[in-house]
Amino acid sequence: MQRRTFLRTVTAGAGAVAFSGTLWQHAASADSGAGPYGPLLTPDANGLALPAGFTGRVVARSLQPVGGTIWHSAPDGGACFPDGDGWIYVSNSELPLIGGASALRFHADGSIDRAYRILSGTNLNCAGGATPWGTWLSCEEIYRGRVFEADPHGRNTAVSRPVMGRFKHEAAACDPDHRVVYLTEDEEDGCFYRFTPASWGDLSRGRLDVACTTTGDGIEWRPVPSPSALLTQTRHQLSGARHFDGGEGCHYADGICYFTAKGDRKVWAYDTAAQTITAVYNGDGTLNGVDNVTGTTAGDLYVAEDGGNMEINIITRDGTVAPVLRIDGQSGSEITGPAFSPDGTRLYFSSQRGTSGETTGSGGVTYEVRGPFRH
Numbered sequence: 001m002q003r004r005t006f007l008r009t010v011t012a013g014a015g016a017v018a019f020s021g022t023l024w025q026h027a028a029s030a031d032s033g034a035g036p037y038g039p040l041l042t043p044d045a046n047g048l049a050l051p052a053g054f055t056g057r058v059v060a061r062s063l064q065p066v067g068g069t070i071w072h073s074a075p076d077g078g079a080c081f082p083d084g085d086g087w088i089y090v091s092n093s094e095l096p097l098i099g100g101a102s103a104l105r106f107h108a109d110g111s112i113d114r115a116y117r118i119l120s121g122t123n124l125n126c127a128g129g130a131t132p133w134g135t136w137l138s139c140e141e142i143y144r145g146r147v148f149e150a151d152p153h154g155r156n157t158a159v160s161r162p163v164m165g166r167f168k169h170e171a172a173a174c175d176p177d178h179r180v181v182y183l184t185e186d187e188e189d190g191c192f193y194r195f196t197p198a199s200w201g202d203l204s205r206g207r208l209d210v211a212c213t214t215t216g217d218g219i220e221w222r223p224v225p226s227p228s229a230l231l232t233q234t235r236h237q238l239s240g241a242r243h244f245d246g247g248e249g250c251h252y253a254d255g256i257c258y259f260t261a262k263g264d265r266k267v268w269a270y271d272t273a274a275q276t277i278t279a280v281y282n283g284d285g286t287l288n289g290v291d292n293v294t295g296t297t298a299g300d301l302y303v304a305e306d307g308g309n310m311e312i313n314i315i316t317r318d319g320t321v322a323p324v325l326r327i328d329g330q331s332g333s334e335i336t337g338p339a340f341s342p343d344g345t346r347l348y349f350s351s352q353r354g355t356s357g358e359t360t361g362s363g364g365v366t367y368e369v370r371g372p373f374r375h
Helices: 003-008
Strands: 016-020 023-028 055-061 075-083 086-093 101-106 112-119 125-130 136-140 147-150 169-175 180-185 192-199 202-213 219-223 247-253 256-261 266-271 276-281 290-295 301-305 311-315 321-327 335-340 346-351 365-370
Touching: 075 136, 075 346, 086 125, 086 136, 086 335, 112 147, 125 247, 136 169, 169 256, 180 247, 180 256, 247 301, 256 290, 266 290, 290 335, 301 335, 311 335
Parallel strands: 023 276, 075 125, 075 335, 125 169, 169 247, 247 290
Antiparallel strands: 016 023, 055 365, 075 086, 086 101, 101 112, 125 136, 136 147, 169 180, 180 192, 192 202, 202 219, 247 256, 256 266, 266 276, 290 301, 301 311, 311 321, 335 346, 346 365
């Protein structure tokens, strides 16, 4: 991501980024701008409204066979991993008690090679994050939830990482520059965390910190006294902890960790150099129900909606917010798991409940959109 280009720009677009010197400032509320791909066209046969030059398809449906397995219900957070001449898309299942995660492996031409489970027997696996060493961090969104590290290839057994905290986990984003992992918490008074492994690439030992308020937008990291405490919840262990209403998606790029908070209706940005947390988007434009987030090397963020009008919106490097796709006829669902293929030409995501609106049934749909994405 072209971090300094993205930060320097002041724009009149909705939820624009305002920048002064080298510090983030709060975003200004304004009208939405025109996106880089043009307006959305009439929905296709799958209910996908896309810009000109883009095409979509369904790659999996909940409780239906795909690639030699049955695709899970309630598909949620996801990520893509390179794999030889193809790639793998990993998807969590936000089901109670039997959640876990599955993977779709694609050939070089985009056809599906196979599908398989990579994690089973876990609880309400919501979002997560990919690691630089090629594993998937799957997060349980329950009281005293855990982070599990899973192998996208399905060769190695997934393992729990309790040192990363026992709380209502949402998403994880690895920062290879500072060798830490950022974590969000889906509570009305949730916190923003940083896990520092004792050895980069090994999440079995390390220190969990929480972002605490200093002055203005500044924060400092303080160690969580007891990350695995039974009675005192993690977010309540330090009185100075900064709280966010409903922490959701998380994405790191070039010195900035972006994360969303659905209750705040904001996209936040933690600047690792300035040690500040400020809003990139203030919830005043077309983007509603901010949830999962991903980004591209072009410097753009893609934010999925939980509800709203079922869109994925782009926040461009110059601060414009605009829809890049919409799923029609699924108002009782949410968009989850946006992730780009390694070459940046395909975007994967799911409608968790589809047209049925039921989490535990067969309504979930996983899509692929192909087109001239900026990358």
